[in-house]
Amino acid sequence: QKEVEQNSGPLSVPEGAIASLNCTYSDRGSQSFFWYRQYSGKSPELIMSIYSNGDKEDGRFTAQLNKASQYVSLLIRDSQPSDSATYLCAVPDQAGTALIFGKGTTLSVSS
Amino acid sequence: DGGITQSPKYLFRKEGQNVTLSCEQNLNHDAMYWYRQDPGQGLRLIYYSQIVNDFQKGDIAEGYSVSREKKESFPLTVTSAQKNPTAFYLCASSIDPGHAGELFFGEGSRLTVL
Numbered sequence: 001q002k003e004v005e006q007n008s009g010p011l012s013v014p015e016g017a018i019a020s021l022n023c024t025y026s027d028r029g030s031q032s033f034f035w036y037r038q039y040s041g042k043s044p045e046l047i048m049s050i051y052s053n054g055d056k057e058d059g060r061f062t063a064q065l066n067k068a069s070q071y072v073s074l075l076i077r078d079s080q081p082s083d084s085a086t087y088l089c090a091v092p093d094q095a096g097t098a099l100i101f102g103k104g105t106t107l108s109v110s111s
Numbered sequence: 112d113g114g115i116t117q118s119p120k121y122l123f124r125k126e127g128q129n130v131t132l133s134c135e136q137n138l139n140h141d142a143m144y145w146y147r148q149d150p151g152q153g154l155r156l157i158y159y160s161q162i163v164n165d166f167q168k169g170d171i172a173e174g175y176s177v178s179r180e181k182k183e184s185f186p187l188t189v190t191s192a193q194k195n196p197t198a199f200y201l202c203a204s205s206i207d208p209g210h211a212g213e214l215f216f217g218e219g220s221r222l223t224v225l
Contacts, residue, residue, distance in 0.1 A: 001170075004153075006153075008151065032212055034212045034213075036214075042218070042219075043201055043216035043217060043218055043219050044154070044201070044214075044216055045216070046212075046213055046214065049212060049213065088153060088154070090212065092211055092212055093156075096208075096209070096211060097142075097159065097161065097167075097208050097211050098144060098156050098159050098169060098211050099154075099156075099211060099212055099214065100156075101146075101153035101154040101155075102153050103151070103152055103153040104153055
């Protein structure tokens with residue numbers, strides 16, 4: 001069974017700083033990785049996906065993948081209070097038919 | 112507007128009762144999923160369905176049942192056999208099974224057992 005590990009936090013950063021969220025995974029064969037954002041009491045929404053080693057940027061968000069070390073990171077530049085949420089890392093299961101989620105890291109951005 | 116509708120949003124159940132959570136999507140997606148979330152926990156897969164009239168158990172299927180008679184609908188029944196049913200239940204869909212990472216979620220149903 002694949003596993004996805006995240007530091008539960010909370011991670012606290014001041015407004016304007018860079019927030020770094022990390023995720024490790026157990027299956028070296030995993031090929032795709034997803035970051036979801038979940039506001040308190042709400043449902044998750046997909047914010048980033050990454051499939052190959054290196055960085056993928058989308059606005060203030062950058063996903064970083066290092067397959068050799070089996071970790072994937074999400075960087076949020078110029079953090080805003082509206083970024084305060086729980087960030088869930090996920091990888092497809094062995095069959096690739098459903099996602100396995102980590103427990104999430106809670107980010108708090110203070111103004 | 113396309114999306115996923117879950118109902119009810121809040122549900123209270125007495126012990127020993129079965130309850131059914133509704134999930135309807137108008138995104139024309141083939142695959143649908145049910146996840147459960149407990150406080151401070153990630154999402155755990157209950158059941159998923161890749162096509163109509165077919166579904167598979169996830170990691171925590173015991174005490175739950177589903178049906179997929181229509182492409183748009185994937186209701187979840189929480190039976191009395193589920194020992195700790197109090198949780199936040201999330202229904203999701205993806206355009207097809209090959210895009211299982213790109214999930215669209217409903218707003219969730221919060222079940223409390225009294």
